[in-house]
Amino acid sequence: MANSAVEMPARLTQARSERTAWQKLKVSPNWLGFWYMVPAMGILILFLAYPLGLGVWLSFTDTKIGRDGVFVGLENYEWLAEDSVFWTSVFNTLLYTTVASAAKFVIGLYLALLLNKHLPFKAMIRALVLIPFIVPTVLSAIAFWWIYDAQFSIISWSLRQLGWIDHNINFLGDVWNARWSTIFANVWRGVPFIAITLLAGLQTVSPSLYEAATLDGATPWQRFRHITYPLLTPIIAVVMTFSVLFTFTDFQLIWALTRGGPVNATHLMATLSYQRAIIAGQLGEGAAISTAMIPFLLAAIGIAWYGLQTRKWQQGGSND
Amino acid sequence: MDLNRRSLIKGGAALGLGGSTNLLAYAKAWAQASPFKVEPNAKINLMRWKRFVEAEDVAFMQLVAAFEAATGAKVNVTNESYDDLQPKASVVANTGQGLDLVWGLYSLPHLFPQKCMDLSDVSKYLGEKHGGWAPSAELYGKLGGKWIGIPIAASGALMNYRISSMNKAGFKEFPKDTAGFLELCKALKANNTPAGMAFGHASGDANTWIHWMLWSHGGNLVDKNNKVIINSPETAKALEYSKALYDTFIPGTASWNDSSNNKAFLAGELHATVNGISVYVAAKKEKPEMAADMNHAYMPIGPVGKPTELHLPFTMLAFQFTKVPNACKAFIAFMLDAPQYNPWIGAAQGYLSHFLGEYDKNPVWTADPKTTPFGDIAKRTLTPAGLGTLGENAAAAIADFVVVDMFANYVTGREDIKGAMAGAERQAKRIYR
Structure with a gap:
């Protein structure tokens, strides 16, 4: 062109005005x-x-709220590199993202396959599945906060009534309990998005392919492995990219449930960044934590985009 | 008689007006005499913390209405919860628009002192007129020689306990020293009527009582020159004491936020805690038999031999960029004037304590002996900076839970004493660099 x-x-451009x-x-x-x-x-x-x-x-300055900073180079990053709370938050974020995204994918795919079958009241069930996604995050977080309360948890209460436990479960007060509890709440909230999107993908798969496979004697697993899965990969790529990004940058749920406690065991990079930048006023340091999220996010996008998009037309080639 | 909704509203309005006619006449007279002349058509945007006691809010809004009527200014009040107030104020400070007055928690003006209007004339006027400021007011309101905020009132963080449970645990009166308090907590646990205080990220509850614990044993985050001295044998003693206490607590306090102890106490599961008077106020309304069995006490005194309490002052600041500086000053002065202030702290039922000497005489502190300890809050409170100067460093250390996390790290077994202290020292040195 x-x-x-x-x-x-x-030479020519210079010659002209x-x-x-x-x-x-x-x-x-x-x-x-x-x-x-x-x-x-x-x-x-x-x-x-x-x-x-x-x-x-x-992130390269020491700006505080209400006061301009000066350029300090990599000082914020050097400090964070030795900050155990920061590394805890990195670990938490990775754990949270990996476990929650994987769980959301498996459950979401299962739900989508289930909803793709001919069920009675199909439309209504499909609408119901979306509820956790529709409820504002803060509201569902508050509901979970009550469910996980140290004294008034409905789960602890029920199990106590049944006589299975003799003291309340310390959902949010114990390091690992708190991590699993927040992951569970995130999964609960995130599944509908994945299920409904994958369901939409499933419905684009032509039934004639299944008919042909059935005539050839394919088992249900073979039909899933060789028809559903390959035709679904583009949707999976998109939906998992979004899911990983949303989970990685989750904030509201953690903030409403634990504020990053107990003793920073559930601080994600996003919540730690907010706490340091806005609550404690250290804008520069908070910005450094947010900036540190970028490489992780780019990596996640890269994997989803290039790893899962195996078909030629997705990369600009013709689909033959 | 034709009694419908409309006539009821009319009647209510007439009643309200009748009640406030005197207030209005007085307010007009006040506006005439006040040294702060409100700008014509002034509009004040005010953000305050969300009320804990309903009657306090009602009285506050009456006060706002009287100010509007007397001066012709409009005051637009927004309420924000404790935890949202500070970030919103910070954003406004940074962008330079949106609010004129913020009524926030303890160190708020010190987080962005350059953005706060000089209120020295207001404080001088009020101090001279109303019996002088408590010493803590100066610590909270002043930076350098300048008042950057006016401490309006403080909420106490004192011992709330059930009398019957304490008696059953073998104590006639509430222990006055930390050793006795630990004994009480042990006995309470043995009776299955446990005590409990927040070790979680509870900005109000955890910061107040945990700083008390640190100071009561002689530990300090910084010395008077703002040099970090948290890593000390005294801090270690405070940590050991906290662990002993934690072992007697109701389970789950590491996850507690500001409302957890209120809920547990009112449900009858918690028998001693550190809190404002809000539990008692709620109990009086909903569970009179519990209120009758409740009382309050000063925080026990530790090895240092003097009170080491931290309470929650509510300081009002005016932004430097406001277009109506005089209206802001006038509003603050009006709020703290006796005809407003007395009924208002009366309505707060002990939740708000005064900084101005004149209000020691307010009947709220004597009518019910159970509220009496809360009358001395301003005289007893230290500042979150401890020995150091209150400023943005101290505000950042509080907001980042440096001291709270040090204690929580140790009591939950995540770190040993040395590790917990070293971690806090490192963080504090960064903040105080």
Whole structure:
């Protein structure tokens, strides 16, 4: 593709006045596309690139709330590298994301397969499945907070009434109990999104493929492995990317349930960043924690995009 | 008689008006005499902490209405919970618009002192008029030679206990020293009527009682030059004491937030805790028999031999960028004037204690002896900075739960004494660099 403005030798452009070059750009058909893109680019730069860039810049300063900082280089990162609370939060975030995403995927896929069958009251059941997703996170978090309460937990109470335990379960007061409890709450909330999206994917699979496979004597597992799964991978790639991103950056659930406690055992990078930046006023350090999330997120996107998108048309080739 | 909803509303409005006519006349006179002349058509955006005692809120809104009527200013009040108030105020401080007055928790003005308006004239006016400020008011309100906030009132964090459970545990009166308090907690646990205090990230409850524990044993986060001295034998003693206490507590206190002990106490599961008077106020309304069996006591005195309490002052600040500085000053002065302040802290039923000497005489502190200990809050409270100067460092250390996490790390067995102290020391040094 020829682009006269770009390919013009430097000697020639210098010879002409600036005004003519600008006039040329204004009307050049090669630049027309660029002018059409300007509004969208403006929005993206203003609302995405600028805040992101500002966050990264803040992480290299010692800015506090209400006071401008000075450039301190990598000082924030050096401090975080030796901060055990920060590493705990990294560990928690990875554990939380891995376990919760895997669980959400398995349960979501199972639910989707189930809902794809001919059930009585199918439409109603499908709508019901969405409920955890519709309820505002803070509300469901408060519900879970009561369920996990140290004194008034419904689970502890029921088990005590049944005589199975003799003291309340310390859901949020014990390090590992708290981690599993928050993961469970996240899974509960995240499953419907995955189930419904995968269900939509399942419905695009042509029934004739299953018919043909059945005639060839394929078992249900073989039908799943060789028809459903390959045709579902593009949807899985998209849905898991979103799921991992949402889980990795989860904030509300943890904040409402534990505030990162007990003793920072459930602090995620997002909650720790908020606590340090906004509550404690150390904007620079909080920004460094947020910035430290970026490589993890890029890696997650990379894996989902290039690992799961194995079909040619997804990478721009023809699908033959 | 045709009694419908509309006539009821009318009647109610007439009643309300009748009650406030005097207040209005007085308010107008006050506005005339006040040294702070409200700007014409002033609009004040005020954010305050969300009420814990309903009657207090009602009285506060009456006060706001009287101010509006007297001065022609409009006051727009937003309520935020403890934990949301500070982040919102911080954002406003950074963006420079949205609010004029913020009524927040202890160290709030010190988190962004450059953004706070100088209120020295207001404090001088009030101090001279109302019997002088308690010494702690100066610690909370002043930075350098300047008042950056006016401490309006404080909420006490004192011992709440059930009298019958204490008697059954073999104590006639509430122990006055830390050793006696530990004995009481042990006996309470043995009787299955346990005590419990928050070790979780509870901004109010955990910070107040855990700082008491640290200071009562002579430990301190920083010395008077803001040098970090948390890693000390005294801190170690406080940690050992906390572990002994924790072992007697009701299970689950490591996960507690600010409301957990209120709920457990009112449900009859918890028999001693550190809290404001809100449990008692709620009990009086919902469970009179529990209220009759409740009482309050000062925090026990530790090896250092003097009171080491930390309470929750509510300080009001005005932003420097406000367009109506005089209206802000006038509002603060109006709030703390006797005809407003007396009924208002009366309505708060002991939840709010005064910083100005004149209000020692308020009947709320004597009508019910169970509220009496809360009358001395301003005289007894230290600041979250301990020996150091209250400033953004101290505010950050409190907000990041440095001391709370040190204790929680040790009592839950995540770290030994040395590790817990070293971790807190490292964090504190960073904050106080």
